[in-house]
Every structure is written in C-alpha cells, then in structure tokens.
Amino acid sequence: MSLTQNNNNTKIKRIAVLTSGGDAPGMNAAIRAVVLAATANNFEVIGFYHGYNGLINNEHCVLSNNDVHDIIHLGGTILKSARCPELCTKNGQLKAVETLKINNIDALVVIGGDGSFKGLQAIAEYWSGQVIGIPGTIDNDVDGTDFTIGFSTAVNTAIDAIDKIRDTANAFDRVFVVELMGRHSGHITFNVGISCAAEQVISFENFQVQQKQAILSTLAENIKQAIQYKHRSYLIVIAENLWPNGSQAFANELTKISGIDATLCTLGYIQRGGSPVAKDRILATKMGVAAIQAINAQETNMMIGEQNNAMVLVLLSEAVQHQKQVSQSLVDAQQNILAMTAQTET
Known part of the structure; x- marks a missing residue:
C-alpha cells in the first residue's frame, strides 16, 4: 500500500511515541522526525520512557522541537528502551491502554522490531486510537520493508x-x-x-x-x-x-x-551502538515523517516501510510474519563463487 498525505484531519491532537526492544542506531533520528512532523501539523507529542514499561507506569514527558534539536547523530535513544514482559499479559495491556486514555492520547507511534509490533497489536485490541509502527532493529528481519533503521x-x-x-x-x-x-x-x-x-x-x-x-x-x-x-x-x-x-x-x-x-x-x-550512518539517519527521518502522514490519513494498525526507495504502509499483522529472507544472490555468491575461490586460493 502506498503512502499519501492527507492534511484534512483536525481531530488528532496528541501523539505518543516510544522506543521498544533492542536499541538501534537511528532511533533518535526517528524520534526527531516524528516530533518535527507532528509539530508542523499542530500535534503535541508525548514521549514515554523505557519502552512499554513507561507506558504502563505513566512515565512520560512532552517533546518539543527544542528537545530533539541536536539528537540526529546520537546512538541509543533519548527515550530509553527496555523489554517489557508485563505487556505480554492482559493486565499489562489494560494498564497501557489506561495510561493512553488518561493522557488523552489519540495515536501511538512505536519504534522497534517485531516483538514491539506485537505489543502494539495487543494494545490495539483494547484501544480505539491509531497505532503506527516504525521498524527500528539492527537485525533487518521485519517483513514489508527493504531495510530497518539501524541495520x-x-x-x-x-x-x-x-x-x-x-x-x-x-x-x-x-x-x-x-x-x-x-x-x-x-x-x-x-x-x-x-x-x-x-x-x-x-x-x-x-x-x-x-x-x-x-x-x-x-x-x-x-x-x-x-x-x-x-x-x-x-x-x-x-x-x-x-x-x-x-x-x-x-x-x-x-x-x-x-x-x-x-x-x-x-x-x-x-x-x-554508535552514531548512525547517513543511510540510517535518512531512512529514520523519512519513516518518522511518514508516520505522521499516516496518522493524518487516519491509518491505523500499520507499519511504515520502505520498498524500492518509496515509503509504504504495511499491515502490522504482515510485518511480524518472519518471511523476509537474505537476498538469494548473496547466498549464491558466497556458496558458489566466493567460498570456492577461497578454497582454490589456499
């Protein structure tokens, strides 16, 4: 599904964003892009600390353009990250939903891998707000996108x-x-x-x-x-x-x-760890902006992906299927040419 912008939506007011699971270089660039794009659309952005733990425990802050001014080059994540076993339980999911309601959140953006997206799907079962995923993982194992942030x-x-x-x-x-x-x-x-x-x-x-x-x-x-x-x-x-x-x-x-x-x-x-390379900074920026565009277009249960240099929307249910494979050309090159050449040279 291709991504187009719709600026007619005036209902969305508060966007929540968090980073979840393993950290990946470029997560801060994605946070920055989400905040800048949201501000341009007159949305307020609430950042939750320590992944879904912060959502469950209502640990948050307001994020302004000044807060993300000089973070695009930083590794890690200013919002911190963590695993959250509690979110695997119904009780944890309901706590997260209650926090979203208390803070009048209209849309939740989660930057992470497939486990984080499964958590997002679980929340969507009990919450009527919009949920959007941004793939941030060094493993590059999320379906529906050529590359993930950090790879x-x-x-x-x-x-x-x-x-x-x-x-x-x-x-x-x-x-x-x-x-x-x-x-x-x-x-x-x-x-x-x-x-x-x-x-x-x-x-x-x-x-x-x-x-x-x-x-x-x-x-x-x-x-x-x-x-x-x-x-x-x-x-x-x-x-x-x-x-x-x-x-x-x-x-x-x-x-x-x-x-x-x-x-x-x-x-x-x-x-x-480390400062993200240009490719990850650019990808994260494009995906962060695309996430706000998707919210504007009233999309939900979607992941932002990049396919053939174009931003696309991918169903969260499809993004977590683990169908993505290493390019067969790489496997064939190593097995049939490079490894054989190394043997003959030795």
Missing part, C-alpha cells in the same frame, strides 16, 4: 571491527571465528561476511545441523592449506544462535579437528 550502521560497525581483527589474523597466520548478531536472521552475517572477504560465512540460510560434521571437516582441510602452506589468515563469520551449544563450541570443535587454534571473537553489543 546499515550495525553492518558498518561490524566491518570496521573485523577489518581490525583481520590485521591481527594476518600478522600471526591465525584463524578467527567472529560471531555476529541477528537473532535468527542472517542479514548481518551475510552482508558483513561478504564485505570483509571472509573465507567462510555460516548462517541460517546455508546451515543445517545434519551437515555439521561435513562442514567441520571441509573447514579443517581448508584451514590447514591456508595456515600451514600458504601463510595466510582464515576468517569465519557465524550467526549467533546458530551452532548447537553456541559459537564457542564451534570454535572448539574446529580446533580439535584441524589441530589449529580457532579463536572466537563475539562482537556482541558493539553492533547496536
């Missing part, structure tokens, strides 16, 4: 870190296994692995547990060729939550089979 920055952050790891690996002819975030999605792993010229990428899209021993045997032979005979480093990137018993178990098993130490480096939360 590009997370990829760049991981690339920068792994380039430094490669320097050490080259200096000592070492094997490094780098674990990347993504929860159950390989978007970060494949994009970073290819960008860093990793000898091997192991992710949900190209791994099946029954292939475990075959993968270890092949890698062990390739590593022996690279380290013992060609005096080269060997870099493997692996998705978190993938290998049975964890990435450390993978590194240990690989060390045992190959006879060469494989050192695990888990990048972890470094991928969620």
